[in-house]
Amino acid sequence: MEDVIIYTDGACSGNPGPGGWGSILMYKENKKEISGGLKNTTNNIMEITAVIEALKLLKFECEVKVYSDSAYVVNAFNNGWIYNWRKNNWKTADKKPVKNKELWEELYALTKKHSVEFIKVKGHSDNEFNNRCDELARSAIKSL
Numbered sequence: 001m002e003d004v005i006i007y008t009d010g011a012c013s014g015n016p017g018p019g020g021w022g023s024i025l026m027y028k029e030n031k032k033e034i035s036g037g038l039k040n041t042t043n044n045i046m047e048i049t050a051v052i053e054a055l056k057l058l059k060f061e062c063e064v065k066v067y068s069d070s071a072y073v074v075n076a077f078n079n080g081w082i083y084n085w086r087k088n089n090w091k092t093a094d095k096k097p098v099k100n101k102e103l104w105e106e107l108y109a110l111t112k113k114h115s116v117e118f119i120k121v122k123g124h125s126d127n128e129f130n131n132r133c134d135e136l137a138r139s140a141i142k143s144l
Contacts, residue, residue, distance in 0.1 A: 001063040001115060002027065006054045008068045009123070009133035010046025011141060018144050019043065021050035022136025024129050025057060032057070033132070037140035046137065047073050048103045055110040064116045069123030069130055077118045082108055 005026040012019040020037035034053060038045070047070035055064070068074055076082045082104060085091065090098045090105075098104060110116075121130050 001061055004058060004062045004064045006051070006064060006066045007121075007127075007129040007133050008047070008050035008054060008066065008070075008073075009130060009137050010043055010048075010050050010070065011134060011137035012041065012043040012046060013141050016040055016042045018141050019046040020137040020140030020144075021046040021053065022133040022140065023050045023054035024133055024136075025054055027062075033136060035136040035140040037137075037144050039144050044070075044072050045100055045103065048100060048107055050133070050137070052103065052107050052110060055107075055114065055116075058114060062114045064114045065119055066116060067119045067121050067127075067130065069121050071120065074118045074120040076104070077111070077116075078120075 007024045010019065010021045018037065018039055019041035020035060022035040025032045036053065051066055051068065051073060085098045090101045092098055121127050123130060
C-alpha cells in the first residue's frame with residue numbers, strides 16, 4: 001500500500017455561521033491543497049468535511065495518516081466512539097441521536113477503503129501544515 005499523509009482543518013465565522021475547510025494531501029513528492037466552504041454550517045461539520053473530501057481524492061487503497069487539530073474527529077476513531085455509535089444505531093452513550101450522522105457514515109465508509117490512522121495535532125501552533133490548512137479554511141470562508 002502507498003503511504004499518504006493528510007492534514008485537515010475546519011473553521012467557522014460564528015458557530016453556526018459561514019464555514020470553511022482545508023486539506024493538504026501528500027504522496028511521495030506530490031502535495032495537493034484543497035478547500036471549500038458553506039454559508040451556514042458549524043465548525044464540527046467543516047472538520048469532518050475536510051477529512052472526507054481529502055479521502056475521496058484517493059484513487060487506490062492507501063496507508064493514510066490523517067493529522068487534525070479536531071479532538072472531535074480524532075477521538076471519534078481513536079476512542080472508539082464511532083464504532084459504538086454504529087453499534088447503537090447512531091445513538092450516543094446517553095441515547096441521543098449522533099449529530100452529523102450522514103457525515104460520520106460517509107467518513108466511516110471512506111476509512112474502510114484504506115488503512116487510516118488519526119493523529120491529533122495542536123491547533124494554531126508551530127505545525128506548518130496545520131497552519132496552512134487553517135489558512136485554506138479561512139480563505140474559503142472569505143470567498144463565500
